[in-house]
Amino acid sequence: MRRVYLDNNATTPLAPEVFEAMKPYLLDDYGNASSIHWYGQRARNAVEKARQQVAKLVGARLSEVTFTSGGTESDNAAIFGIVQAARVAAPHVVTTAIEHHAVLHSAQALEKRGVSVTYVRVGAGGVVDPEEVKRAIRPETVLISVMHANNEIGTIQPLEEIGKIAREHDIYFHTDAVQAMGKIPVDVEKLGVDLLSLSAHKLNGPKGVGAMYIRKGTILKPLLYGGHHERDRRPGTENVPGIVGLGMAAELALAGLEENAQQVAALRDRLECGILEHVPRVSVNGDAKRRLPNTSNLCFDFVEGEGFVIAMDLKGIACSTGAACSSGAVEPSHVLSALGRTPDQARSSIRFSLGRYNTADDINFALATLPAVVERLRSVSPRWTAAIQGTENREQRTGNRE
């Protein structure tokens, strides 16, 4: 059965080059990077090479890159680390309503500990207004955390402007760049960020490994306590194969950045235009211009998202819903709700996210499959039938009057 993977914002396939780079460190070069013998030195050299590769991808110094277990840990470490180190009696944090749960739930946990948090709203396009961020700042604000690109709708946030505001007010600025990395250029100097989170598995690297950029001089408390690894920033024996994989993924991403972005954007646009042309009552969620080249989030009126994903999966196509299943109930996505989408619209929204290995044939296959799936799901939807009848009746009434 033919299978097409259009869920690259969830995770990406491992690049063969990454796998080859990791292999020796899973087999022969198994040393602990902290050991002083030959085995340890081999591992240490590999970790430091990866640090160079990651530093180059984001424009950082070597000493500013700390390896972690992924995006979630990097986000938690940045947020808790800054707040816990802050010398302010009642610290305040500014973030946005559309952050990934790794940030949002960290902020909510801080609130339970008495920290106040402002969740800046977004407009219908899903883009944060820097002026709103500025207005949210208080004398006790110790951190601003705004994601670089949204994982559900792909919108890119105006980090440069927010970075300037943060600097003017002498407030630390963190960005969750997990989805931006490898898709658009990311430069910590240009963006003006003090902390940045990234994750290997979103850029054709392995799962369970990531990194943090921490600007020189930034004062933060570590999340974990243990040995003196990673300059006392993050204890624990280094995940050498994972770190090597992240390094190689970073190198590949940087080398092919522009070409991949163009290629993927052309495929994404072809998919999106094809759907909008051939399927009625479909709309794009979020700002269609200010977004990642690989992401398309579409609302299919009167189509139940979960049913759509299952039906597409049965045809061999993997995509995802704009909803999360929590405690047995399908909750509308907080991102789509923040955009002003109704719960029904959010539950009818589907995310297609492309990657470097998708081909024109994949898109042709998706376009050949999708309209019939939508039609079938709508044909069994009483709400769709009622809506169609309503439209027909309205047309008849209008026709009668004319």
Ligand code: PLP
């Ligand atoms: N931040 C964003 C924007 C993400 O999309 C994800 C993963 O979905 C994460 C953080 C978490 O990263 P990880 O899966 O490496 O913990």
